[in-house]
Amino acid sequence: MLDATALQIGFDNSFARSLEGFYVPWKADEVRAPELLKLNLGLAEELGIDVAALQADLKTAAEIFSGNVAPEGSSPLAQVYAGHQFGHFSEQLGDGRALLLGEVVDVNGQRRDVQLKGSGRTPFSRGGDGKAPLGPVLREYLIGEAMHGLGIPTTRALAAVATGEPVMRETPLPGAVLTRVAASHIRVGTFQFFAARRETEKVQQLADYVIARHYPELSKEELPYLAFFDAVANAQAALIARWMQVGFIHGVMNTDNMTISGETIDYGPCAFMDAYVPGTVFSSIDEGGRYAYANQPLIAQWNLTRFAECLLEIAHPEEEEAMRLLIDSVKTFPEIYLGHWLSGMRAKIGLLTEEEGDLDLVNTLLSAMAEQGADYTLVFRKLSSAVEAGSDDAAVLALFEDPVAFEHWLGLWRTRLAREDIAPEARASAMDVVNPIYIPRNHKVEEALSAAVNDDDLAPFEKLLDVFQSPFTEVAGLEAYGEPAPKTAAPYRTFCGT
Numbered sequence: 369m370l371d372a373t374a375l376q377i378g379f380d381n382s383f384a385r386s387l388e389g390f391y392v393p394w395k396a397d398e399v400r401a402p403e404l405l406k407l408n409l410g411l412a413e414e415l416g417i418d419v420a421a422l423q424a425d426l427k428t429a430a431e432i433f434s435g436n437v438a439p440e441g442s443s444p445l446a447q448v449y450a451g452h453q454f455g456h457f458s459e460q461l462g463d464g465r466a467l468l469l470g471e472v473v474d475v476n477g478q479r480r481d482v483q484l485k486g487s488g489r490t491p492f493s494r495g496g497d498g499k500a501p502l503g504p505v506l507r508e509y510l511i512g513e514a515m516h517g518l519g520i521p522t523t524r525a526l527a528a529v530a531t532g533e534p535v536m537r538e539t540p541l542p543g544a545v546l547t548r549v550a551a552s553h554i555r556v557g558t559f560q561f562f563a564a565r566r567e568t569e570k571v572q573q574l575a576d577y578v579i580a581r582h583y584p585e586l587s588k589e590e591l592p593y594l595a596f597f598d599a600v601a602n603a604q605a606a607l608i609a610r611w612m613q614v615g616f617i618h619g620v621m622n623t624d625n626m627t628i629s630g631e632t633i634d635y636g637p638c639a640f641m642d643a644y645v646p647g648t649v650f651s652s653i654d655e656g657g658r659y660a661y662a663n664q665p666l667i668a669q670w671n672l673t674r675f676a677e678c679l680l681e682i683a684h685p686e687e688e689e690a691m692r693l694l695i696d697s698v699k700t701f702p703e704i705y706l707g708h709w710l711s712g713m714r715a716k717i718g719l720l721t722e723e724e725g726d727l728d729l730v731n732t733l734l735s736a737m738a739e740q741g742a743d744y745t746l747v748f749r750k751l752s753s754a755v756e757a758g759s760d761d762a763a764v765l766a767l768f769e770d771p772v773a774f775e776h777w778l779g780l781w782r783t784r785l786a787r788e789d790i791a792p793e794a795r796a797s798a799m800d801v802v803n804p805i806y807i808p809r810n811h812k813v814e815e816a817l818s819a820a821v822n823d824d825d826l827a828p829f830e831k832l833l834d835v836f837q838s839p840f841t842e843v844a845g846l847e848a849y850g851e852p853a854p855k856t857a858a859p860y861r862t863f864c865g866t
Contacts, residue, residue: 377417379441379470382479383552386577389570390558391445396435396467397488397498399545401532404430405826406509406833408526411549415472415480415526433527433547435467435487442469442482446490450564451557451624452674454658459564461557461624462492465500468553479581481553482526485546501541502530503817504636506829508546510816511635514808514836520610521603522632523550542821551631554578556675557624563678572682582629594683594693601672601701603630608668609708612661613716614807615641615744619651619862621659621667623674637862640807642852643741644734650810650862665709669701716748717781718755718799720788729777729784736773743767743852748803752796754778755785759792804839806846808832810860811853 384391404426412419422429431437438444446463453461466485473479485508486500509525516522531543554574562570572593579586579596589595607630611618618625619637627633637651646662654660659667676683676694684690706727713730714722737747750764761778765771785795816828835849842850853860 377415377439377441377482378472379439379443379482380473380479381441381443381470382581383447383468383471383481383577384443384445387574390574391447391468392491394444394446394467394490395438396444396484396545398436399434399529399531399533399543401530402430402434402436402545403530403532404433404527405506405530405544406525406528406829407433408509408513408524411524411526414476415474415482415549417472429527430529433484434529434531434545435484438469444469444484446492447553447558448492448561449555449557449624450561451555451622452560452671453622453624454654457560457564460492460561461494463490464493464496465490465498466548466553471552478551481548481550483548483550483553485548486531486543487545497535499531499533499535499543500546501535501537501821502544503541503821505544505546506817506820507813508548508635510813510829510832510836511638511808512548512632513833514839515616515632517836517839518610518614518804518807520614520616520632521551521607521630523548525549550627550633551629552578552581552627553633554628555624555633556626556628556671556678557622558628559675559678560623568681571678575679575682578628591684591693593679594690594697597672597676597679597683597694598697600628600630600675601697602704604668604672605665605701605705606630606708607632608665609705609712611664612709613712614804615644615661617641617648617650617659617661618664619649619654619659621664621671623671626668626671626675639810639860639862641744642809644737644744644747645741646734646738650860652861652863665702665705668705669698672701673698712802715802716799717751718785718795720790720795720798723784723787725784729780732780733774733777736768736777739773740768740770742774745804745807746850746852749800749805749850752799752803755795755799756782756792800842801840805842805850806835806839808836809849809852810862811857812849 409419444467448462450459451461466483467487469482471479471481489498505528509528512522512524526547526549529545533543534540535543583599586592586595617639625634639650641648648661649657676698680690683694747767753763754761768774816832819825819828
């Protein structure tokens with residue numbers, strides 16, 4: 369039998385070692401009957417974990433990833449942070465149902481957090497039970513792996529374990545624990561916690577730690593904390609642009625859900641858009657549409673403004689100059705975001721060069737799609753079949769009930785393509801590399817979660833995971849995974865899942 373206490377994962381615990389006072393040491397609640405539902409073998413290998421040993425004793429693996437037994441070298445702790453939630457500041461949030469086991473330096477030399485989620489109450493639970501239902505655990509596993517397959521920076525799931533115990537929400541639900549891996553779990557809200565208390569030394573201590581861990585090249589800058597802000601803003605601009613390019617809606621872009629590393633985190637009420645409707649909101653708790661699809665770049669800038677406020681006292685020796693420099697940096701965010709977004713959109717419509725009118729060309733297409741409610745993913749995917757006059761336009765035209773506006777755009781697009789020297793076949797192939805055919809279609813995700821929770825059937829979940837491994841490669845027999853929900857389906861709603 370595998371000895372869980374001797375399992376060599378190679379924890380280093382630099383957060384615990386370097387940032388005393390930023391966390392509370394804690395233990396996971398013991399669960400009654402842990403059962404390993406899914407182990408991410410590829411990710412485990414990346415982390416340097418002995419996969420063969422884990423597979424040889426799944427019972428002990430379940431004990432590890434449920435939190436019943438902490439592996440040798442881990443130092444479980446609950447991190448503290450604050451945050452703006454739907455625009456309202458909460459001065460103390462923290463890991464209310466999660467524990468950082470420690471960090472692992474993976475086979476590529478990258479330091480990564482290993483965290484349990486749903487592992488029980490902590491001092492930051494604020495009246496919650498600290499548990500997680502099975503459905504949200506599997507949702508986070510699925511969407512994280514889908515985002516990874518799409519090439520979007522994201523936290524990932526290492527394991528999902530059923531606890532054998534019910535979790536009480538509106539009704540009793542099967543409980544589970546997720547093991548989540550991240551570049552780090554440090555958030556804008558982590559800085560806000562100490563800035564709100566005017567603990568400037570701790571803000572600086574945290575900034576120094578994050579710079580050393582995520583942005584070491586900045587340590588030699590004349591104004592390293594200003595450069596740090598700019599680096600985080602750029603990482604977020606690139607990330608949100610990627611969200612927008614695949615129709616992803618996070619659903620709860622609170623400042624405690626914005627990582628300093630630039631990874632997507634916390635897949636609660638997230639969803640993917642079918643029909644292109646910029647004002648799309650899926651989250652049942654976002655009644656005002658604050659985190660609607662089209663608002664995501666604006667909210668990113670708002671969140672970064674809160675981050676800038678945290679750095680005000682350290683960005684420059686003179687506070688007035690610090691304020692001026694940080695305001696200037698915040699103001700540049702829309703331009704930086706637009707650069708990332710337009711670069712990606714050019715690739716999506718097959719452009720290899722840059723021209724002044726490209727933004728108008730992209731926006732004209734989006735307007736035509738919005739007027740018709742055309743499927744966002746499929747329009748771009750099918751566009752590669754129409755790269756030259758006389759080619760097969762039927763596939764993309766079929767996505768528009770009245771294709772007149774799109775046909776007008778098609779002429780403008782082909783005129784623009786003609787100014788580039790590339791063979792149509794090569795252009796079409798390049799477009800298919802950046803335009804997925806398979807995304808987490810909401811109805812397919814719900815089918816998989818329902819089967820797992822209600823019927824104890826993980827087959828649809830496993831099938832989706834398999835599809836998401838290669839979202840840009842069209843495979844015969846998987847047509848249903850590339851189609852939107854039937855138009856007769858009820859409007860899709862998501863819930864936080866906590």
